């Protein structure tokens with residue numbers, strides 16, 4: 001069994017010279033007076049790619065909504081030095097509107113403009129350029145709902161690029177993608193981080209989290225934050241409860257892979 005005392009001390013990743021985009025200290029998040037997530041200690045810097053791990057109901061969405069400014073912190077401090085954009089999930093049920101990929105990317109301009117200005121020609125150029133950056137220039141005029149899951153995710157990344165936000169929050173962007181689309185999206189996220197953005201990416205894939213280097217584990221409170229080395233068995237148990245399994249996995253080159261037993265299906 002793990003010693004819970006080991007888990008309460010945050011393990012910050014090594015400090016770098018990159019500018020701080022966001023800093024949370026003793027942050028508690030929730031809806032009204034009651035906190036559903038406590039003890040968040042987080043410093044996000046330009047170039048960081050942070051995997052956010054946690055069970056269903058662990059507090060990932062609540063944290064993202066707080067970082068976006070949709071929810072007031074229940075307590076603690078949150079300093080945002082830069083604009084935040086979100087890349088939401090794209091369930092089929094929300095795809096009934098006959099909008100094109102370009103329309104969706106262009107929506108990113110709305111949050112930057114004063115309320116009285118509509119997106120103009122320059123914004124449309126920016127939206128087309130952003131679709132080009134995510135490899136979808138050819139698909140600008142296609143109906144968003146007709147695109148594949150991976151293409152829709154990339155359109156939503158393009159929308160975040162149009163928002164010109166240094167901080168990008170991604171809510172399980174890999175859910176439902178085939179291996180090729182997932183690879184392509186992962187390369188794109190790497191590129192966004194290399195360009196100096198800070199990314200927080202909610203995922204249920206522990207192996208992917210290990211590759212990205214920095215992890216934030218949440219289960220109603222912050223369990224760990226730091227280099228992927230913090231993903232010990234005891235941290236995973238505290239994050240996912242008892243619901244983890246050992247997999248003898250030669251594919252990954254080692255034999256002690258630990259994964260949550262129940263992935264989140266949308």
Ligand SMILES: Nc1ncnc2c1ncn2[C@@H]1O[C@H](COP(=O)(O)OP(=O)(O)OP(=O)(O)O)[C@@H](O)[C@H]1O
Nearest residue numbers: 031036037054055056057058059060061062063264
């Ligand atoms: N609008 C709301 N009002 C009150 N409580 C809420 C609201 N939304 C979520 N909660 C509660 O906050 C807690 C954390 O939920 P949250 O949606 O942040 O988890 P999550 O980690 O994003 O889960 P999932 O992986 O299922 O999306 C849960 O107990 C949930 O019931």
